Amino acid sequence: MLANSSPLSPTDRDLADAVVAGAEDAFRDLYARHTPRVFQLIRRLAGGERADAEDILQDVWIQAVRALPHFRWEASFSTWLTGIAINQTRTWWRKKGARLFDSVEELPLVAREAPLGQRLDLESAISQLPDGRRAVLVLHDIEGLTHEEIADRLGVAVGTSKSQLFAARRTMRAHLDPDGARRGQTSGERRCDPCPKTT
Amino acid sequence: MRSVPEDNLNAQEKAAFAALPREVDPGHPTQDRIVRALKQRGLLDRPGSSRGALWWIRAAAAVLVLFGGGVAVGELHAERRAERRLALAREQDRREAAALVQRTGSEWVAAVAQLGQIPGRDSDQALQGREVAVSALLAAVTELHQVAPNDPFTTRLLEAMAAGRPDYAVRGIQPSARLIRY
Numbered sequence A: 001m002l003a004n005s006s007p008l009s010p011t012d013r014d015l016a017d018a019v020v021a022g023a024e025d026a027f028r029d030l031y032a033r034h035t036p037r038v039f040q041l042i043r044r045l046a047g048g049e050r051a052d053a054e055d056i057l058q059d060v061w062i063q064a065v066r067a068l069p070h071f072r073w074e075a076s077f078s079t080w081l082t083g084i085a086i087n088q089t090r091t092w093w094r095k096k097g098a099r100l101f102d103s104v105e106e107l108p109l110v111a112r113e114a115p116l117g118q119r120l121d122l123e124s125a126i127s128q129l130p131d132g133r134r135a136v137l138v139l140h141d142i143e144g145l146t147h148e149e150i151a152d153r154l155g156v157a158v159g160t161s162k163s164q165l166f167a168a169r170r171t172m173r174a175h176l177d178p179d180g181a182r183r184g185q186t187s188g189e190r191r192c193d194p195c196p197k198t199t
Numbered sequence B: 001m002r003s004v005p006e007d008n009l010n011a012q013e014k015a016a017f018a019a020l021p022r023e024v025d026p027g028h029p030t031q032d033r034i035v036r037a038l039k040q041r042g043l044l045d046r047p048g049s050s051r052g053a054l055w056w057i058r059a060a061a062a063v064l065v066l067f068g069g070g071v072a073v074g075e076l077h078a079e080r081r082a083e084r085r086l087a088l089a090r091e092q093d094r095r096e097a098a099a100l101v102q103r104t105g106s107e108w109v110a111a112v113a114q115l116g117q118i119p120g121r122d123s124d125q126a127l128q129g130r131e132v133a134v135s136a137l138l139a140a141v142t143e144l145h146q147v148a149p150n151d152p153f154t155t156r157l158l159e160a161m162a163a164g165r166p167d168y169a170v171r172g173i174q175p176s177a178r179l180i181r182y
Helices: A012-020 A026-045 A052-072 A075-093 A122-127 A131-142 A146-152 A160-177 A178-187 B011-020 B030-040 B052-114 B122-149 B152-164 B166-171
Strands: none
Touching: A012 A026, A012 A052, A026 A052, A026 A075, A026 A122, A026 A131, A026 B030, A052 A075, A052 B030, A075 A131, A075 A146, A122 A131, A122 A160, A146 A160, A178 B030, A178 B052, B052 B122, B122 B152, B122 B166
16 A cells, blocks of 8 residues: 655645645545555445445545544554544444344354355355454454454444454354355354353 | 353465455546545535645655756756866867967978078078078977976077077077067
8 A cells, every 4th residue: 555655656644635725636646545445345344235335435535534634643544544434334334224233143153145055255255244243354354453443443342342253253154165064053063163162 | 251262263264364355446436426525515626726735745846856856967967068178178279289389380391491492591581581480499499498397308409599599598588579470
């Protein structure tokens, strides 16, 4: 990512200052630098729907441009924008009435969309996870956030993040290998190592 | 109370996650749509930004770089050109001076040789011609001595000529003043 490049290339801050002044070309440069990564994150969080992701992306940039004059540059622009993207996705979840973090036990191990004998690719498997599980898995396993950071960004307890990640990985494995998951369920095979302990 | 178990990804799963693309470009229409949305909300293209602040930042940076580069290149060129021109002028002066000496020297020798072909060697005109030739030779040797004062041959030549012309030293006439211009 080109946060800062050649001497003649403006920094994120140069661009942001120009955007605050209302410069369209500066916005387009800043957009081009950061949108591909943010859009991919939003699309994964939103379950892979392009139209939804585009709506969220628009809200992200509107909020970012509005908030730019108050950005203190204590974090990188990219980190700040990612935070806005996660917030806007949460808002989108709320608008569509999604119950983000269901109890892990309430959800089926094998997703209804995965037909018997059909292996899904990883991206599809992620997209078919329930919203909350998907969010934690994407932020933890793909974006590299810690459970503490995820809890802070999503407004949940650290334990919730951990349990959702556990469930997400289990469900995802079931998506990727439904036959194996079913075999494990029917034969009592333990697919997690170690499995959850109840204390 | 339940504790959450450890469920680490295995190497294959980690590799699969690492291989997932981190970026995807939503395309130009989405960018245009967002730019329009920002403009509709008055967040872009505000008065005073018609040229764009970024444009000015880039322009200022470019002007500085061009100016600095131009000055440096100009100084270098000017310095090299001046040195070259000076060297050429010096070289040309040296060549022209040497050519002038050769040409006038040949003319002088030819003129002296013509004196011998004038009928009546003791005539007033012949004596006057020889006097002029000797004076020119003396003046030339004197100038040559000034050019190369440490040259022993020129020094001895000048001393011998001055010894043969007592009036030269007695009168105190500066040799250069006796130069005969052709």
